[in-house]
Amino acid sequence: xxxxxxxALPGVPLGCVFALxxxxxxxxxxxxxxxxxxxxxxxYASALIFYVSINNGWPKWAAAxxxxxxxxxxxxxxxxRVIFRYTRTANQFVKLVPALGLLIVLPSAVQMIxxxxxxxxxxxxxxxxxxxxxxxxxxxxxxxxxxTSVITVLAVAFxxxxxxxxxxxxxxxxxxxSPKLAQLHGIRSDxxxxxxxxxSSLFAGLAGVLLAPLxxxxxxxxxxxxxxxxxxxxxxxxxxxxxxxxxxxxxxxIFQELISGYMPSGSLISSGIPSAxxxxxxxxxxxxxxxxxxxxxxxxxxxxxxxxxxxxxxxRRPTLVFVGSRVVAAVLALAFGVSVLTWIPSNWVFxxxxxxxxxxxxxxxxxxxxxxxxxxxxxxTFAGIGAFTAGQLAIHFGLSVIAGTIxxxxxxxxxxxxxxxxxxxxxxIALALSTLGFALVLSDVIFPLSWAGNGGSGIxxxxxxxxxxxxxxxxxxxxxxxxxxVVISVAVALIRSGTVGRELAAIxxxxxxxxxxxxxxxxxxxxxxxxxxxxxxxxxxxYGSLEGSVSxxxxxxxxxxxxxxxxxxxxxxxxxxxxxxxxxxxVLSQLISTLxxxxxxxxxxxxxxxxxxxxxxxxxVVGYVKRSVxxxxxxxxxxxxxxxx
Amino acid sequence: xxxxxxxxxxxxxGPYRVLFGVSFSIEEGQxxxxxxxxxxxxxxxxxxxxxxxxxxLGSIVFDGQRITNWPAWRIARxxxxxxxxxxxxxxxxxxxxxxELAAVQSSDPADSQNRQRRLLHSRKRRxxxxxxxxxxxxLFPRLxxxxxxxxxxxxxxEQRMLALAKVxxxxxxxxxxxxxxxxxxxxxxxxxxxxxxxxxxxxxxLLLVEQHPDxxxxxxxxxxxxxxxxxIGSGDSGDIKSLxxxxxxxxx
Numbered sequence: 001x002x003x004x005x006x007x008a009l010p011g012v013p014l015g016c017v018f019a020l021x022x023x024x025x026x027x028x029x030x031x032x033x034x035x036x037x038x039x040x041x042x043x044y045a046s047a048l049i050f051y052v053s054i055n056n057g058w059p060k061w062a063a064a065x066x067x068x069x070x071x072x073x074x075x076x077x078x079x080x081r082v083i084f085r086y087t088r089t090a091n092q093f094v095k096l097v098p099a100l101g102l103l104i105v106l107p108s109a110v111q112m113i114x115x116x117x118x119x120x121x122x123x124x125x126x127x128x129x130x131x132x133x134x135x136x137x138x139x140x141x142x143x144x145x146x147x148t149s150v151i152t153v154l155a156v157a158f159x160x161x162x163x164x165x166x167x168x169x170x171x172x173x174x175x176x177x178s179p180k181l182a183q184l185h186g187i188r189s190d191x192x193x194x195x196x197x198x199x200s201s202l203f204a205g206l207a208g209v210l211l212a213p214l215x216x217x218x219x220x221x222x223x224x225x226x227x228x229x230x231x232x233x234x235x236x237x238x239x240x241x242x243x244x245x246x247x248x249x250x251x252x253x254i255f256q257e258l259i260s261g262y263m264p265s266g267s268l269i270s271s272g273i274p275s276a277x278x279x280x281x282x283x284x285x286x287x288x289x290x291x292x293x294x295x296x297x298x299x300x301x302x303x304x305x306x307x308x309x310x311x312x313x314x315x316r317r318p319t320l321v322f323v324g325s326r327v328v329a330a331v332l333a334l335a336f337g338v339s340v341l342t343w344i345p346s347n348w349v350f351x352x353x354x355x356x357x358x359x360x361x362x363x364x365x366x367x368x369x370x371x372x373x374x375x376x377x378x379x380x381t382f383a384g385i386g387a388f389t390a391g392q393l394a395i396h397f398g399l400s401v402i403a404g405t406i407x408x409x410x411x412x413x414x415x416x417x418x419x420x421x422x423x424x425x426x427x428x429i430a431l432a433l434s435t436l437g438f439a440l441v442l443s444d445v446i447f448p449l450s451w452a453g454n455g456g457s458g459i460x461x462x463x464x465x466x467x468x469x470x471x472x473x474x475x476x477x478x479x480x481x482x483x484x485x486v487v488i489s490v491a492v493a494l495i496r497s498g499t500v501g502r503e504l505a506a507i508x509x510x511x512x513x514x515x516x517x518x519x520x521x522x523x524x525x526x527x528x529x530x531x532x533x534x535x536x537x538x539x540x541x542x543y544g545s546l547e548g549s550v551s552x553x554x555x556x557x558x559x560x561x562x563x564x565x566x567x568x569x570x571x572x573x574x575x576x577x578x579x580x581x582x583x584x585x586x587v588l589s590q591l592i593s594t595l596x597x598x599x600x601x602x603x604x605x606x607x608x609x610x611x612x613x614x615x616x617x618x619x620x621v622v623g624y625v626k627r628s629v630x631x632x633x634x635x636x637x638x639x640x641x642x643x644x645x
Numbered sequence: 646x647x648x649x650x651x652x653x654x655x656x657x658x659g660p661y662r663v664l665f666g667v668s669f670s671i672e673e674g675q676x677x678x679x680x681x682x683x684x685x686x687x688x689x690x691x692x693x694x695x696x697x698x699x700x701x702l703g704s705i706v707f708d709g710q711r712i713t714n715w716p717a718w719r720i721a722r723x724x725x726x727x728x729x730x731x732x733x734x735x736x737x738x739x740x741x742x743x744x745e746l747a748a749v750q751s752s753d754p755a756d757s758q759n760r761q762r763r764l765l766h767s768r769k770r771r772x773x774x775x776x777x778x779x780x781x782x783x784l785f786p787r788l789x790x791x792x793x794x795x796x797x798x799x800x801x802x803e804q805r806m807l808a809l810a811k812v813x814x815x816x817x818x819x820x821x822x823x824x825x826x827x828x829x830x831x832x833x834x835x836x837x838x839x840x841x842x843x844x845x846x847x848x849x850x851l852l853l854v855e856q857h858p859d860x861x862x863x864x865x866x867x868x869x870x871x872x873x874x875x876x877i878g879s880g881d882s883g884d885i886k887s888l889x890x891x892x893x894x895x896x897x
Contacts, residue, residue, distance in 0.1 A: 188716075
């Protein structure tokens with residue numbers, strides 16, 4: 001019993017940490033309607049500012065005011081004015097993409113501003129972290145643990161009071177449901193929405209400064225990992241109840257400490273399970289709680305007040321423009337093919353081939369998100385399954401990599417079905433989060449095992465051999481990759497133009513509506529999830545074979561998030577969008593790798609920044625530019641015709 | 646001087662023009678019916694007056710103040726209410742919270758005399774005059790039984806009741822009500838209209854938008870008929886029957 005208490009007690013301050021982040025997440029969600037996955041990044045940014053200003057000789061109180069009360073709310077206000085005020089009536093994916101972009105942009109931005117050196121032992125705001133303030137049943141409570149626990153309880157009570165009892169809280173909740181209807185009640189929706197972001201950012205700042213000293217080193221990864229745990233305790237309160245979030249956080253902290261206490265040490269699983277524990281809980285909660293099942297969504301009753309959106313599908317063009325654009329595209333594709341085979345240097349062929357591999361993985365996102373409206377944050381994980389399968393089969397059974405790639409795609413598809421079955425009833429943000437939980441469990445628990453990804457040291461994957469022809473060289477491998485890309489592109493195009501494609505479009509519009517006209521949504525969701533996972537698996541195997549060796553770091557959840565952001569930015573609705581996204585991602589990362597290390601995250605920064613424009617250009621940046629070019633050529637053409645006549 | 650004076654307004658939804666030079670006025674304490682078929686521009690007219698849509702041409706004067714293209718929140722605080730078509734309530738808030746939210750203006754009498762101050766300061770505290778809350782519940786006792794229930798779980802008829810009860814909380818001088826009886830059972834329509842006439846007799850002016858003219862006859866003092874975005878006829882409440890017979894021969 002005393003051992004049980006000794007294991008359980010350290011879980012309370014840890015749980016308070018989860019709860020503090022979770023409360024911030026729930027607050028943002030309830031007050032602004034955005035599931036702010038960038039909450040951890042906001043917290044990190046203010047912790048970093050606190051750290052840097054103290055190192056520059058500022059007194060602690062001044063640094064705290066700057067980081068918590070000035071920079072953080074200011075950032076929140078900026079985010080609301082520039083991005084999120086345009087998303088108030090948008091659907092969950094439109095709200096999620098800029099938040100994901102932000103998750104990537106913020107840490108890389110502060111890294112570029114303040115440099116990327118390691119920052120050891122972050123300062124503590126209130127109490128001395130090395131001093132023991134009190135002892136509970138033999139457990140020594142240090143300053144950080146004490147201050148986090150007390151402040152968490154106070155802060156949760158404070159926020160709960162604001163949302164529940166004040167006029168501002170009431171107005172915030174009304175604006176989330178319908179900004180226009182709120183205006184009819186005399187509420188300045190715009191100001192209230194901005195207030196919501198200021199308040200939640202203030203809270204992010206506080207959480208960041210408080211939590212930083214818990215870790216030996218100030219790193220954005222710690223905060224992002226923490227956020228995932230925070231999502232799990234938020235889920236316990238259905239992302240609505242702050243008190244339940246607090247209780248959930250504390251329970252989770254205790255359980256986690258108990259597990260690591262009683263788990264036999266030594267094996268790889270025992271080191272993976274405790275850290276993956278929050279994700280397992282999150283996944284379990286999402287699929288078990290009826291609250292997250294698809295219901296008739298609470299929609300804005302005043303939605304029909306807006307003028308209709310312009311059509312997303314490409315308009316019918318005059319024959320000359322239509323044929324002309326096709327000819328230009330064909331010539332460009334031909335020129336690309338010939339160049340790759342002849343004059344482009346081999347290292348650039350490698351880069352372009354990387355782009356082709358990315359394109360294949362990105363096609364899975366087009367199929368899943370662009371065509372059927374489901375959000376998966378686990379596509380890099382499926383790519384990893386494909387790559388590791390191909391590699392392991394080649395190492396242990398001497399299987400050809402081409403066969404291994406196909407088997408890898410199949411196994412990834414099976415994994416996709418395994419993920420799809422429990423999540424069939426989930427929609428929108430709950431689906432996205434459950435795929436994220438799945439991705440984290442796989443990359444933390446399974447991928448480090450020696451029979452899978454062998455952790456950070458990774459495994460080798462040879463280049464394939466086709467009969468007598470060796471595909472060892474970059475150029476010959478490139479041909480194989482292009483063939484695979486073309487086959488999969490054609491397959492996706494056929495799916496889209498066929499019955500299944502129409503049915504997927506119906507599901508994207510409304511899952512309940514699709515069911516009501518006799519579409520078997522369960523079958524279709526299983527099918528798309530399996531296909532998308534399979535495609536990602538094949539792409540991953542090609543990526544691995546190209547690189548020669550891969551490790552679990554190549555396929556972790558951050559890569560998945562970046563993938564979604566990149567595809568959404570360039571064009572999630574079209575096949576060509578995936579290919580452009582793949583090539584752009586590979587080429588740009590090659591270019592940026594020549595810059596000094598402090599700019600290593602510039603690529604993520606650029607794409608993250610571009611994702612912030614997703615709200616205004618849901619067809620993607622490239623799609624928008626293409627449409628503009630065609631519009632201009634169309635109007636020039638008609639002017640020329642008129643001039644001739 | 647008229648309470649609401651709408652002069653020759655033009656309104657567009659994006660590229661589509663909907664209203665073409667609509668004019669009418671409502672005297673203090675009087676009520677007006679707006680009738681017309683689907684797509685005649687009735688809802689657009691009400692949304693333009695309450696500030697949800699912007700007006701390209703024309704002017705609106707309410708209670709001595711030119712309110713043309715004011716933001717919607719300002720018009721609501723100035724005393725011109727709009728009960729929107731369909732679900733004009735917050736379904737994620739409880740019944741009581743909906744009513745609290747609707748209390749736009751301060752219950753402080755000095756404040757209600759000073760219009761300009763009322764525009765600048767919304768209520769920061771969440772204290773609601775209990776008398777007014779009682780008045781709202783008295784109008785629809787069923788709401789009181791359900792005051793802690795989420796408004797989204799109410800039946801369609803109860804949701805309309807709540808929308809009307811909110812009007813009591815807000816103390817508007819003029820309320821525009823868009824197709825309140827749409828999709829309700831005849832018994833429920835009777836109940837809703839009984840409440841409307843109580844609202845009217847307590848001194849509020851009403852602007853009632855309806856497709857079917859027969860229900861509003863006993864409530865309104867005048868009527869205008871919209872078709873294709875313009876006023877094609879107007880008259881006193883006594884004229885409604887002859888107007889409808891003349892303009893919509895198929896409509897009974």
